Amino acid sequence: MNDLDHPIVTASFAIIDREVGSHGLDPAEYAIARRVIHSTADFEFLDLLRFSPGAIAAGITALQNHQPIIVDVTMVRQGILSKVGRRFQNPIFTALDFAPTAEPGKTRTETGILRCFDKFPQGIYVIGNAPTALLALCNAMTTTGQKPALIIGVPVGFVQVEESKTRLATMDLPYILTTGRKGGSPVAAAIVNALLNLATLTLNPSPREGEGL
Secondary structure, eight states: OOOGGGGHHHHHHHHHHHHHSSOOOOOHHHHHEEEHHHOOOOOOOOHHHOOOOOOOHHHHHHHHTOEEESSHHHHHHHHHHHHHHHHHHOEEEEGGGSSOOOOSSHHHHHHHHHHHHHHOOEEEEEESSHHHHHHHHHHHHHHHOOSSSEEEOOOOOOHHHHHHHHHHHHSSSOEEEESSSOHHHHHHHHHHHHHHHHHHHHHSSSSSHHHTO
């Protein structure tokens, strides 16, 4: 049984659908929003999520092509590990593993994300906690002209969080972000897991799985 068939998940999604009612998201966007709401019990994410044009399609293609997934912290990795393993076996790298110590003037996560970008410029980048890493990634893209396949930018907190998301929103590349201060590892993992469901559905369409997106 996959997680979409689990009776608790099915019942939870039905409750979310009833409480959300009508909305302005397309089916793929709503599949992601519903997964985030399910992970957080916070309906505000329905209005906080932003998708650049073509971001979902780009993410699906990157997952199906086994592009590496680079996450900022271990909590995000743990949240996607089992589903990635069951679906497309994309390699997963954590920025902190590339930075045992921080470079002068940088955080460890910022240091690690830049080292990952040097090695995997076309990867899928998932930032759930570290706004400094998201800002550094945006700066590196501007400097190098390299563009990842997708950036999921949903750091949580108060310092540089909104600034980092605003910067990402100016970038000409596929991105999914949350506006404001809210986000975090559960949100980041939920977005990736929803994309994995969508990527699987495009390869193996079935009404049952489609209903559970």
